[in-house]
Amino acid sequence: MKKxxxxxxxxxxxxxxxxxxxxxxxxxxxxxxxxxxNEQTVASTSDNNTSGNIGSIAKCDVDSKNYFDKEWKxxxxxxxxxxxxxxxxxxxxxxxxxxxxILISYNFNTSGVKYNLPSYLSVTFMMADIxxxxxxxxxxxxxxxxxxxxxxxxxxxxxxxxxxxxxSCSSAEGxxxxxxxxxxx
Numbered sequence: 001m002k003k004x005x006x007x008x009x010x011x012x013x014x015x016x017x018x019x020x021x022x023x024x025x026x027x028x029x030x031x032x033x034x035x036x037x038n039e040q041t042v043a044s045t046s047d048n049n050t051s052g053n054i055g056s057i058a059k060c061d062v063d064s065k066n067y068f069d070k071e072w073k074x075x076x077x078x079x080x081x082x083x084x085x086x087x088x089x090x091x092x093x094x095x096x097x098x099x100x101x102i103l104i105s106y107n108f109n110t111s112g113v114k115y116n117l118p119s120y121l122s123v124t125f126m127m128a129d130i131x132x133x134x135x136x137x138x139x140x141x142x143x144x145x146x147x148x149x150x151x152x153x154x155x156x157x158x159x160x161x162x163x164x165x166x167x168s169c170s171s172a173e174g175x176x177x178x179x180x181x182x183x184x185x
Contacts, residue, residue: 057093060100063130064091067139072104083109085121091130092184100130101182102139118153122146123172127164127179142182145175 068089076087086107093100106124110117125145132140143164149157162169164178 056095056098060091060093060130063100064089064102067102067130068104071138072106076106076108083111085109090183092182094182094184098131099182101127101142101179102130103127103179103183118151118155120148120151120155122148125172125175125179127182143175143179145169145172147172 072087072089076084084106086105089102089104091100091102104124104126106122106126108122109119110122111119123146125143126141127143128139128141130139134140144161145164146160146162147157148160151157159170162171162175164175165182167178169175169178
Protein backbone atom coordinates (compact mmCIF):
# COMPACT_ATOMS: atom_id res chain seq x y z
CA MET A 1 0.00 0.00 0.00
CA LYS A 2 2.89 2.35 0.84
CA LYS A 3 4.41 1.78 -2.64
CA UNK A 4 1.05 2.54 -4.28
CA UNK A 5 0.82 5.85 -2.40
CA UNK A 6 4.36 6.74 -3.53
CA UNK A 7 3.58 5.92 -7.17
CA UNK A 8 0.27 7.80 -7.41
CA UNK A 9 1.83 11.32 -7.65
CA UNK A 10 4.19 10.13 -10.40
CA UNK A 11 1.34 8.56 -12.35
CA UNK A 12 -0.75 11.72 -11.89
CA UNK A 13 2.11 13.75 -13.40
CA UNK A 14 2.38 11.36 -16.35
CA UNK A 15 -1.33 11.44 -17.11
CA UNK A 16 -1.48 15.22 -16.64
CA UNK A 17 1.34 15.60 -19.16
CA UNK A 18 -0.45 13.31 -21.58
CA UNK A 19 -3.59 15.38 -21.17
CA UNK A 20 -1.70 18.57 -22.07
CA UNK A 21 -0.39 17.14 -25.30
CA UNK A 22 -1.93 18.34 -28.50
CA UNK A 23 -1.03 15.01 -30.09
CA UNK A 24 -1.34 12.42 -27.39
CA UNK A 25 -4.04 10.27 -28.90
CA UNK A 26 -3.11 7.09 -30.73
CA UNK A 27 -6.20 7.23 -32.95
CA UNK A 28 -5.99 9.03 -36.28
CA UNK A 29 -9.58 8.57 -37.39
CA UNK A 30 -11.34 11.59 -38.95
CA UNK A 31 -12.68 13.88 -36.25
CA UNK A 32 -10.39 12.38 -33.61
CA UNK A 33 -8.58 14.49 -31.04
CA UNK A 34 -5.28 14.27 -32.92
CA UNK A 35 -6.76 15.56 -36.19
CA UNK A 36 -8.71 18.32 -34.46
CA UNK A 37 -5.58 19.35 -32.59
CA ASN A 38 -3.59 19.71 -35.81
CA GLU A 39 -6.35 21.80 -37.37
CA GLN A 40 -6.51 23.99 -34.27
CA THR A 41 -2.72 24.39 -34.21
CA VAL A 42 -2.63 25.62 -37.80
CA ALA A 43 -5.71 27.84 -37.32
CA SER A 44 -4.45 29.48 -34.12
CA THR A 45 -0.98 29.97 -35.56
CA SER A 46 -2.28 31.67 -38.70
CA ASP A 47 -3.82 34.45 -36.62
CA ASN A 48 -0.46 35.39 -35.09
CA ASN A 49 1.86 34.47 -37.94
CA THR A 50 3.09 37.04 -40.41
CA SER A 51 6.41 35.41 -41.24
CA GLY A 52 4.99 32.41 -43.07
CA ASN A 53 6.19 29.58 -40.83
CA ILE A 54 2.80 27.84 -40.85
CA GLY A 55 4.23 25.34 -43.33
CA SER A 56 7.10 24.62 -40.94
CA ILE A 57 4.70 24.02 -38.05
CA ALA A 58 2.56 21.70 -40.15
CA LYS A 59 5.69 19.89 -41.41
CA CYS A 60 6.86 19.43 -37.80
CA ASP A 61 3.43 18.00 -36.91
CA VAL A 62 3.57 15.52 -39.80
CA ASP A 63 7.23 14.58 -39.25
CA SER A 64 6.65 14.03 -35.52
CA LYS A 65 3.62 11.86 -36.15
CA ASN A 66 5.48 9.80 -38.76
CA TYR A 67 8.44 9.25 -36.42
CA PHE A 68 6.15 8.34 -33.52
CA ASP A 69 4.09 5.94 -35.63
CA LYS A 70 7.12 4.22 -37.21
CA GLU A 71 9.61 4.10 -34.34
CA TRP A 72 7.34 3.90 -31.29
CA LYS A 73 3.74 3.00 -31.95
CA UNK A 74 4.57 0.22 -34.43
CA UNK A 75 7.24 -1.30 -32.17
CA UNK A 76 5.62 -1.05 -28.74
CA UNK A 77 3.33 -4.01 -28.26
CA UNK A 78 1.69 -5.69 -25.31
CA UNK A 79 3.43 -9.02 -24.81
CA UNK A 80 3.51 -11.66 -22.12
CA UNK A 81 6.09 -9.59 -20.21
CA UNK A 82 5.15 -6.01 -21.19
CA UNK A 83 1.86 -4.13 -20.85
CA UNK A 84 1.73 -0.57 -22.17
CA UNK A 85 -0.17 1.82 -19.92
CA UNK A 86 0.49 5.06 -21.78
CA UNK A 87 2.26 5.84 -25.05
CA UNK A 88 1.87 9.42 -26.18
CA UNK A 89 3.76 12.35 -27.62
CA UNK A 90 3.63 16.06 -28.13
CA UNK A 91 5.67 18.21 -30.45
CA UNK A 92 6.72 21.83 -30.83
CA UNK A 93 8.31 23.70 -33.73
CA UNK A 94 10.99 26.20 -32.66
CA UNK A 95 11.33 28.78 -35.42
CA UNK A 96 14.49 30.37 -33.98
CA UNK A 97 16.46 27.12 -34.13
CA UNK A 98 14.48 25.52 -36.98
CA UNK A 99 13.95 22.57 -34.64
CA UNK A 100 11.07 20.16 -34.36
CA UNK A 101 11.06 18.84 -30.80
CA ILE A 102 9.16 15.71 -29.83
CA LEU A 103 8.52 14.61 -26.25
CA ILE A 104 7.43 11.00 -25.88
CA SER A 105 5.85 9.58 -22.75
CA TYR A 106 5.95 5.82 -22.36
CA ASN A 107 4.82 3.90 -19.31
CA PHE A 108 4.50 0.17 -18.96
CA ASN A 109 4.15 -2.65 -16.47
CA THR A 110 6.36 -5.67 -16.68
CA SER A 111 5.53 -9.14 -15.62
CA GLY A 112 8.68 -11.01 -14.74
CA VAL A 113 6.87 -14.29 -14.21
CA LYS A 114 8.17 -15.75 -17.47
CA TYR A 115 11.78 -14.98 -16.50
CA ASN A 116 11.36 -15.36 -12.72
CA LEU A 117 11.96 -11.62 -12.19
CA PRO A 118 9.97 -9.11 -10.13
CA SER A 119 7.39 -7.07 -12.00
CA TYR A 120 7.54 -3.26 -11.92
CA LEU A 121 6.18 -0.07 -13.47
CA SER A 122 8.49 1.87 -15.78
CA VAL A 123 7.98 5.60 -16.32
CA THR A 124 9.86 6.95 -19.35
CA PHE A 125 10.16 10.27 -21.18
CA MET A 126 12.33 10.84 -24.24
CA MET A 127 12.93 14.14 -26.02
CA ALA A 128 14.47 14.45 -29.47
CA ASP A 129 14.89 16.90 -32.34
CA ILE A 130 13.27 15.37 -35.40
CA UNK A 131 15.44 17.46 -37.78
CA UNK A 132 18.84 16.71 -36.19
CA UNK A 133 19.92 13.16 -36.99
CA UNK A 134 22.42 10.78 -35.48
CA UNK A 135 24.91 9.09 -37.86
CA UNK A 136 22.56 6.10 -38.14
CA UNK A 137 19.65 8.34 -39.17
CA UNK A 138 17.61 8.56 -35.96
CA UNK A 139 16.48 11.87 -34.45
CA UNK A 140 19.02 13.32 -32.04
CA UNK A 141 18.04 12.47 -28.46
CA UNK A 142 18.20 15.55 -26.26
CA UNK A 143 16.99 14.08 -23.00
CA UNK A 144 15.85 10.93 -21.25
CA UNK A 145 14.06 10.10 -18.04
CA UNK A 146 13.49 6.54 -16.88
CA UNK A 147 12.44 5.35 -13.45
CA UNK A 148 11.30 1.88 -12.39
CA UNK A 149 8.91 1.84 -9.45
CA UNK A 150 6.62 -0.48 -7.49
CA UNK A 151 8.66 -3.66 -7.69
CA UNK A 152 6.56 -6.69 -6.81
CA UNK A 153 9.35 -8.02 -4.60
CA UNK A 154 9.53 -4.80 -2.56
CA UNK A 155 12.79 -3.58 -4.10
CA UNK A 156 13.33 0.19 -3.83
CA UNK A 157 12.40 2.45 -6.73
CA UNK A 158 15.27 2.89 -9.17
CA UNK A 159 16.15 5.98 -11.21
CA UNK A 160 17.74 4.58 -14.36
CA UNK A 161 18.44 7.82 -16.24
CA UNK A 162 17.60 11.52 -15.98
CA UNK A 163 19.26 14.12 -18.20
CA UNK A 164 18.35 16.79 -20.73
CA UNK A 165 20.46 19.17 -22.79
CA UNK A 166 23.61 18.14 -20.92
CA UNK A 167 22.16 18.70 -17.44
CA SER A 168 21.36 15.87 -15.06
CA CYS A 169 18.19 15.66 -13.00
CA SER A 170 16.77 13.45 -10.29
CA SER A 171 13.00 13.38 -10.87
CA ALA A 172 10.30 13.52 -13.54
CA GLU A 173 9.51 17.06 -12.42
CA GLY A 174 13.18 18.01 -12.79
CA UNK A 175 13.32 16.50 -16.28
CA UNK A 176 10.17 18.32 -17.38
CA UNK A 177 11.50 21.63 -16.01
CA UNK A 178 14.54 21.18 -18.27
CA UNK A 179 12.58 20.31 -21.43
CA UNK A 180 9.41 22.40 -21.09
CA UNK A 181 11.05 25.65 -22.30
CA UNK A 182 11.91 23.86 -25.55
CA UNK A 183 8.32 22.64 -25.85
CA UNK A 184 6.94 26.19 -25.82
CA UNK A 185 5.74 25.99 -22.21
